[in-house]
Amino acid sequence: xxxxxxxxxxxxxxxxxxxxxxxxxxxxxxxxxxxxxxxxxxxxxxxxxxxxxxxxxxxxxxxxxxxxxxxxxxxxxxxxxxxxxxxxxxxxxxxxxxxxxxxxxxxxxxxxxxxxxxxxxxxxxxxxxxxxxxxxxxxxxxxxxxxxxxxxxxxxxxxxxxxxxxxxxxxxxxxxxxxxxxxxxxxxxxxxxxxxxxxxxxxxxxxxxxxxxxxxxxxxxxxxxxxxxxxxxxxxxxxxxxxxxxxxxxxxxxxxxxxx
Amino acid sequence: xxxxxxxxxxxxxxxxxxxxxxxxxxxxxxxxxxxxxxxxxxxxxxxxxxxxxxxxxxxxxxxxxxxxxxxxxxxxxxxxxxxxxxxxxxxxxxxxxxxxxxxxxxxxxxxxxxxxxxxxxxxxxxxxxxxxxxxxxxxxxxxxxxxxxxxxxxxxxxxxxxxxxxxxxxxxxxxxxxxxxxxxxxxxxxxxxxxxxxxxxxxxxxxxxxxxxxxxxxxxxxxxxxxxxxxxxxxxxxxxxxxxxxxxxxxxxxxxxxxxxxxxxxxxxxxxxxxxxxxxxxxxxxxxxxxxxxxxxxxxxxxxxxxxxxxxxxxxxxxxxxxxxxxxxxxxxxxxxxxxxxxxxxxxxxxxxxxxxxxxxxxxxxxxxxxxxxxxxxxxxxxxxxxxxxxxxxxxxxxxxxxxxxxxxxxxxxxxxxxxxxxxxxxxxxxxxxxxxxxxxxxxxxxxxxxxxxxxxxxxxxxxxxxxxxxxxxxxxxxxxxxxxxxxxxxxxxxxxxxxxxxxxxxxxxxxxxxxxxxxxxxxxxxxxxxxxxxxxxxxxxxxxxxxxxxxxxxxxxxxxxxxxxxxxxxxxxxxxxxxxxxxxxxxxxxxxxxxxxxxxxxxxxxxxxxx
Numbered sequence: 112x113x114x115x116x117x118x119x120x121x122x123x124x125x126x127x128x129x130x131x132x133x134x135x136x137x138x139x140x141x142x143x144x145x146x147x148x149x150x151x152x153x154x155x156x157x158x159x160x161x162x163x164x165x166x167x168x169x170x171x172x173x174x175x176x177x178x179x180x181x182x183x184x185x186x187x188x189x190x191x192x193x194x195x196x197x198x199x200x201x202x203x204x205x206x207x208x209x210x211x212x213x214x215x216x217x218x219x220x221x222x223x224x225x226x227x228x229x230x231x232x233x234x235x236x237x238x239x240x241x242x243x244x245x246x247x248x249x250x251x252x253x254x255x256x257x258x259x260x261x262x263x264x265x266x267x268x269x270x271x272x273x274x275x276x277x278x279x280x281x282x283x284x285x286x287x288x289x290x291x292x293x294x295x296x297x298x299x300x301x302x303x304x305x306x307x308x309x310x311x312x313x314x315x316x317x318x319x320x321x322x323x324x325x326x327x328x329x330x331x332x333x334x335x336x337x338x339x340x341x342x343x344x345x346x347x348x349x350x351x352x353x354x355x356x357x358x359x360x361x362x363x364x365x366x367x368x369x370x371x
Numbered sequence: 372x373x374x375x376x377x378x379x380x381x382x383x384x385x386x387x388x389x390x391x392x393x394x395x396x397x398x399x400x401x402x403x404x405x406x407x408x409x410x411x412x413x414x415x416x417x418x419x420x421x422x423x424x425x426x427x428x429x430x431x432x433x434x435x436x437x438x439x440x441x442x443x444x445x446x447x448x449x450x451x452x453x454x455x456x457x458x459x460x461x462x463x464x465x466x467x468x469x470x471x472x473x474x475x476x477x478x479x480x481x482x483x484x485x486x487x488x489x490x491x492x493x494x495x496x497x498x499x500x501x502x503x504x505x506x507x508x509x510x511x512x513x514x515x516x517x518x519x520x521x522x523x524x525x526x527x528x529x530x531x532x533x534x535x536x537x538x539x540x541x542x543x544x545x546x547x548x549x550x551x552x553x554x555x556x557x558x559x560x561x562x563x564x565x566x567x568x569x570x571x572x573x574x575x576x577x578x579x580x581x582x583x584x585x586x587x588x589x590x591x592x593x594x595x596x597x598x599x600x601x602x603x604x605x606x607x608x609x610x611x612x613x614x615x616x617x618x619x620x621x622x623x624x625x626x627x628x629x630x631x632x633x634x635x636x637x638x639x640x641x642x643x644x645x646x647x648x649x650x651x652x653x654x655x656x657x658x659x660x661x662x663x664x665x666x667x668x669x670x671x672x673x674x675x676x677x678x679x680x681x682x683x684x685x686x687x688x689x690x691x692x693x694x695x696x697x698x699x700x701x702x703x704x705x706x707x708x709x710x711x712x713x714x715x716x717x718x719x720x721x722x723x724x725x726x727x728x729x730x731x732x733x734x735x736x737x738x739x740x741x742x743x744x745x746x747x748x749x750x751x752x753x754x755x756x757x758x759x760x761x762x763x764x765x766x767x768x769x770x771x772x773x774x775x776x777x778x779x780x781x782x783x784x785x786x787x788x789x790x791x792x793x794x795x796x797x798x799x800x801x802x803x804x805x806x807x808x809x810x811x812x813x814x815x816x817x818x819x820x821x822x823x824x825x826x827x828x829x830x831x832x833x834x835x836x837x838x839x840x841x842x843x844x845x846x847x848x849x850x851x852x853x854x855x856x857x858x859x860x861x862x863x864x865x866x867x868x869x870x871x872x873x874x875x876x877x878x879x880x881x882x883x884x885x886x887x888x889x890x891x892x893x894x895x896x897x898x899x900x901x902x903x904x905x906x907x908x909x910x911x912x913x914x915x916x917x918x919x920x921x922x923x924x925x926x927x928x929x930x931x932x933x934x935x936x937x938x939x940x941x942x943x944x945x946x947x948x949x950x951x952x953x954x955x956x957x958x959x960x961x962x963x964x965x966x967x968x969x970x971x972x973x974x975x976x977x978x979x980x981x982x983x
Contacts, residue, residue, distance in 0.1 A: 115577075115628075119621035158382070164410070165381070165417050170496045171425075172409040175621065205410065 113289030114333040116257040123200065124178040125249050125259035126163065128156055129238050131298075132186030135266050136229035141299060141354040148298050149227035152264050155358045156182060156225045159262075160204060167201040176202040181245060182224065185238035187231020193224060197245055233270050235263070239277035239293075246284055246291060258289045264358070266298040267319070278326040292328040294348030296361045305352045310345040320351050377443050379480055381415060381422045384438040387480040388413070388424065394479050397489070400436070403428045420558055425492050433492035437471060437557075438478070442485045449571070450488055451475070452564050453557055456531070461562065464529040467522055468554045469493060493553040495544030498601070499624060502608060502615070509609040515543065515550050516605040522552055523598040534559025534589060536597035537576035538624055561590055578623040582632045582662055596661060600626050603643075603654045610648035614639070634662035 118124035136149040143151070160180060167175045178201045182193035194207050209223045239261075246259045261281060284291040297319060306313045306320070308330065313320050327349035335342045350361050385405075387394045392401045403426035405413035414425040420441070426434045439447075454473035456462040462470050469490050476484035496504070498515075505511040519541075526533065533540070533554055542553040559571045570589035574580055579597040604624035607614055618625040618639055630637045635644075635656075643655035 117622045121620045162381075162417075165415065168408075168410070168417075169621075170500050171414050171416070174410070177621065 112333065114257065114331045116255065116286075116288040118177040118257055120176055122256040123176060123253060124257045125198070125246065125253070126159075126178060126180050127242050127246065127259060127261045128159070128180070128182045129235075129242060129261060129263040129265075130156065130182065130184045130225070131233055131235070131263075131265035131267070132184040132188075132191075132228045132230060133233040133267065134187070134229055134231055135233075136186075136227075136298075138266075140358075141352075143354075147227065147229070148266050149229045151358060152298070153223075153225040153227040155361075156264075157223050160224050161222055164201050164204050174202045174205070176200040179249065180204060181242075183238055183241060184228060185234045186228060188228075189234065190238050190241045193226075198249060233265065233267055234272075235265060236272035236274040236277050239263075239274055239281055243277060243281045243284065246281065250284060250286055253286065255287045258286050259284070259291045261291065261293045262361070263293065263295045264298065264361075265295070265323075275322070275326060282328055289331060290328070292331070292348060293326060294361070295323045295327045296350040296353055296358060297323055298354075298358065299352040305350075305354075305357065307350045307353065307357065308342055308346040309349065310343040310347065313351060317351070323351065324349050377483070378441055379438070379485070380440070381417065381438075383480055384422060384424070384478075385413060385415075387478060388426075395477065396479075397474060397477055399428065399432075400426065400434070400477075400489070403434065403436075406433070418556070418558070421488075435469075435490045435492045435555075436478075437488035437490065438480075439486065442480075447486060448568050449560070449565060450486075450557065452568065453560050453562060454488075455564060456562060461529040461531050464525045465522070465531060465554075467552050468526070468531065468533070469557070471557050488557065490557075493542050493544070493555055494546065495542035495551070495553060497539050498541040498543055499538040499619065499621075501543035501550065502605070502624065503619075506608065506612045506615055509612070511550065512605055512609040515552070516602060516609065518550065518552050519598070519602055519605060522554075523594065523602075526554075526594060530563055530591070532559075532561035532589075532591060532593040534561050534571065534593050535573075535575045536594050536601060537579045538601075539576075541601070559589065559593075561593060566590070576622075577628040578626060578631075580628075580631075582628075583665065599654075599658055599661070600624070600631070603651070603658050606648065606654060607643055607646060607651045610646055610651050611642065614642060617642075631662050634659035 116122050130152055132149065136152070137147050140146055140148045140151040160182075163178055163180060164174055167177045169175050179198040180194075180201065181198045184191045184193065199207055204224070205222065207224060209226065211223060242261055246261075249259065278293055282290055282293050309324065312324055324347055327347040330342060330346050330348050332344065335344060335346065350357050353361060388405055391403050395401050395403070406425040406427050408414040416423040421437050421439045424436045424438065426436050428434070450471065451473045454471060456470045457472065462468060471488035471490040473486065474489055475486045477487040477489065478485045495501075501515065502512065505515070533556075535556055535558060536554075540554060540556040542555060544551045544553060559573075559575065570586040572586070574584040574586045574588065575593075575597055579600050581596045584596070601624065604626060607625060614625050618627075620627070625639060630639050634640065640655065640659060644652055646652050646655070
């Protein structure tokens with residue numbers, strides 16, 4: 112059985128978040144005027160990191176090193192790792208938080224890790240290659256862990272090189288517990304129909320749809336079963352034209368918290 | 372009605388907690404504030420289905436507030452019905468179990484009334500952390516294990532099933548007696564009232580459940596497998612702490628789902644079968660057996676992990692109506708091999724109060740019957756006889772209802788019988804005349820017998836006191852047994868002391884029984900030796916734990932026979948009352964000997980079908 116390993120100190124998990132930081136991310140996200148896509152993605156990713164840390168809290172006072180996290184932004188400045196070492200363990204993640212602008216109270220730590228940015232083009236292929244390198248190294252250290260999960264959020268299509276091949280290479284990586292999973296979410300402000308976790312190629316006019324669908328991993332049956340969402344067998348980890356809510360769901364769903 | 376598909380996140384609940392007066396209708400919570408943890412955030416325990424917050428109200432009371440991610444799902448029924456446990460008789464048996472109150476519209480989140488669960492906040496660390504902190508103190512681990520066994524026994528007899536016993540749901544609170552246990556997490560809790568409610572989505576933690584477990588088996592007996600995994604893990608770690616480093620992996624103790632799926636074959640199983648602790652080796656072999664057995668038979672099979680033989684016959688050796696057979700559920704019989712007394716677990720008790728009452732009535736009935744037949748042994752000795760009978764019946768009751776102490780009781784009863792025989796017929800008197808008649812004239816054998824009596828009385832006292840169970844009903848029986856044993860032995864001892872002054876030329880025993888001729892005394896002397904041998908068997912059973920209860924019963928009954936002076940002549944006795952008791956003893960002995968021979972075989976062959 113694959114995709115059954117639980118994340119632990121001995122077998123940590125691996126989550127890589129790829130964030131599109133191209134110029135178009137400055138546009139408002141669908142349904143929320145005044146909030147840019149970049150802000151929405153940053154906030155959703157912060158929520159994801161915070162939840163990951165929360166889920167690694169043991170006995171109310173210790174954060175366990177159960178998952179390694181990397182966040183890569185891709186845009187005009189090329190590929191930027193949000194954390195200098197690349198991967199950061201959940202037990203260390205709080206140390207990498209950005210200084211908070213808001214006052215902390217007992218309800219909000221004001222923990223933020225991701226700075227909203229937007230500039231230039233969309234080097235998605237390069238970002239996938241970079242993720243590939245990092246994950247290959249990580250797998251050598253953790254050959255029996257739950258396979259790495261890559262969550263890619265973009266609002267357009269790669270415009271530097273064809274990402275298909277790097278995406279396929281990434282999906283071929285794997286641990287003894289299964290292949291790495293690449294899930295894609297497409298953000299948009301258009302009125303086009305939203306598609307979530309389809310099992311077959313969605314019939315859409317948008318040329319990106321089919322491409323991103325092809326790049327996305329099929330959700331393994333083991334994860335379909337434990338999913339908090341109703342999924343068809345053979346569903347792909349792919350959301351097209353999602354808004355802020357879909358983004359949150361995507362992050363929460365895509366993170367194998369069941370393995371934590 | 373709220374939306375069926377409504378989903379709430381921890382963040383939404385947290386936002387609502389900012390204004391407790393607006394969020395809660397329950398007066399207790401309107402001033403509650405969340406307690407902050409190390410991350411400077413409200414303490415929250417995130418689960419798959421819910422998040423739990425720790426709330427504190429100004430008077431210092433702390434609550435656990437359990438908020439659902441899917442507040443409207445069909446499983447709400449479970450929580451509503453579970454909440455009825457709060458003041459129930461069942462829940463009182465297991466105070467360690469957290470019982471949650473269901474507040475159907477307890478919290479307003481984003482302007483919608485939302486159901487939440489409210490319970491007491493349990494402090495303490497999870498079982499795995501507690502173990503890690505005590506790896507270098509095997510005594511402490513054994514104390515936890517003893518408490519675990521006791522807790523599980525009460526849980527099992529209460530009819531409540533926790534459904535998800537695993538390290539994260541067992542809290543160890545050092546503030547409570549060094550290592551008080553709590554059971555948390557209501558997601559899989561089962562009670563008989565939930566029989567018609569759909570089961571939860573998952574059948575317990577993969578590292579703790581039977582390889583073929585399924586949610587369809589949610590119900591009685593559902594905790595047995597996992598409780599044994601935890602029990603064996605604790606025992607194994609007490610004996611081999613290095614297992615922790617090698618096999619613990621944050622989501623287990625030492626067993627993983629792979630180990631349970633491949634019983635006896637993985638590296639862990641091999642290490643356990645090579646354990647220096649014999650108990651660990653035996654328990655590991657049993658758990659492996661359980662893993663191989665079919666999941667459908669799980670509850671019954673689990674009950675065979677320990678010798679939980681149900682006496683196939685009742686032991687009503689008397690005319691009064693048959694006492695109901697106490698129903699032994701599973702109970703870990705504990706080897707006393709290595710543990711100092713303080714580690715010995717409280718013995719298991721399974722009888723219901725009604726059983727105890729019936730048994731006591733039986734004992735009293737027999738006691739009265741013995742008074743009625745006092746003409747056989749007039750005067751003070753008759754009282755002693757009556758007391759002796761009461762004692763035997765109470766020991767039988769104790770042995771029946773108190774499976775884990777059976778060997779102890781058997782040894783005690785055997786020892787008492789031995790002493791009784793020595794005292795009453797003067798076993799020494801059979802031997803001593805051959806050695807030195809002058810010594811006999813001085814009554815040495817009586818002093819020797821008295822000394823034995825005092826010794827046994829003292830030993831019994833400490834033994835039973837140490838093993839006194841915790842529930843009031845059992846404690847009463849134990850104390851009664853103790854009082855009976857001590858008083859009879861002291862009485863006998865006193866009689867023997869006086870016996871030293873008694874003329875013993877005509878084989879008058881201190882009990883005043885006119886045993887008459889020498890050959891009879893020899894027969895009784897031989898019986899006494901048999902009683903002693905049986906007592907040794909019982910002691911051996913204590914260590915070996917095999918067939919312990921059968922040997923124990925046989926011992927008690929056989930030794931009882933040898934102290935009944937009329938056991939050979941029962942047919943000739945005129946009074947029917949006099950005949951019944953010895954006859955009943957013979958029948959009972961025959962039954963138990965038969966069981967000793969056939970039951971283990973029957974049990975073995977019945978196991979595959981799961982029939983006890």
